[in-house]
Amino acid sequence: MNKIKECSIASALLTCFSASATIVEFNTTQGSFQVNLYDQTIPETVGNFLRYVNQARYVDSTVHRSVPNFVVQGGGYKYDGSIPLTAIETNTPVVNEPKLSNVRGTIAMAKLQNQPNSATSQWYINLKDNSTSLDSDNGGYTVFGEVIGTQGMVIVDKISNLNRCGEVPVVNYTSAQCVDTDTNPDGGNLVSVTSVVIIDLDPTTANELSPPVNVLVNKVPTPTPEPQPTGSSSSGSLFFSIVLMMGVLRRRFVGVR
Secondary structure, three states: OOOEEEEEEOOOOEEEEEEOOOEEEEEEOOEEEEEEEOOOOOHHHHHHHHHHHHOOOOOOEEOOEEEOOOEEEEOOEEOOOOOOOEEOOOOOOEOOOOOEOOOOOEEEEOOOOOOOOOEOOOEEEEOOOOHHHHOOHHHOOOEEEEEEOOOHHHHHHHHHOOEEEOOEEEOOOOHHHHOOOOOOOOHHHEOEEEEEEEEEOOOOOOOOOOOOEOOOOOOOOOOOOOOOOOOOOOOOOHHHHHHHHHOOOOOOOOOOO
16 A cells, blocks of 8 residues: 556557655755655555656756745756756646645645646645645645754755745846846746655654645635745746746745646
8 A cells, every 4th residue: 555656668669667755855956954754644645756756757847836824846947958947747637635734844736726737747745834825815825844853954045045036046146137137047046856765665654654634625725925036037037937927926836737
């Protein structure tokens, strides 16, 4: 039951693999942090996430959204040497499993607005307790793991505290450059997830964790204020305009695929 198995025909060859991972490590250009997956409680979503890990879809992906005191979001795009960002190839959407609460430090799946079962590759990490809105909105957002270790959320908070162009976190890039129509960031200015790797195959590593249960899934959600981007598509940089057109900066988790 803890095994995540997949057999797929990538080309003419049949490739099969299995994994029973419950701890993965996100290696980013801002530092590394570990996530303990709830594979026994949230099996479908963990299985979906591990398929992207095993298929190396998250290698050199971009953290494309950061909203202070809300979420940090990634798993949707890559920087392949030029703007616009390249969308990650996605698999079939996974069924929603809104069993656990969106409290600080938990990781969950982003999805399309008004489509509870539309999550594919994009994940987000809660920077605060977002249970009053995300536990019930859109059928409830599926939490499938939590950041662990004394430095785990230190790294996530570090990313959330970076300067932003709109909602895109940037490094060594100023607010003035964000609105300069002649300037665009390159890969070195973006926050990259260089890899997500399995570091523990023990299927019982989550036994000592006590994630809070989602008791609000059938309640009316508390509205979350819409994040205000820096600049605008008319006066901002080409980078900002392109990202805006991609739908990356839409409210909450709309247009995630």
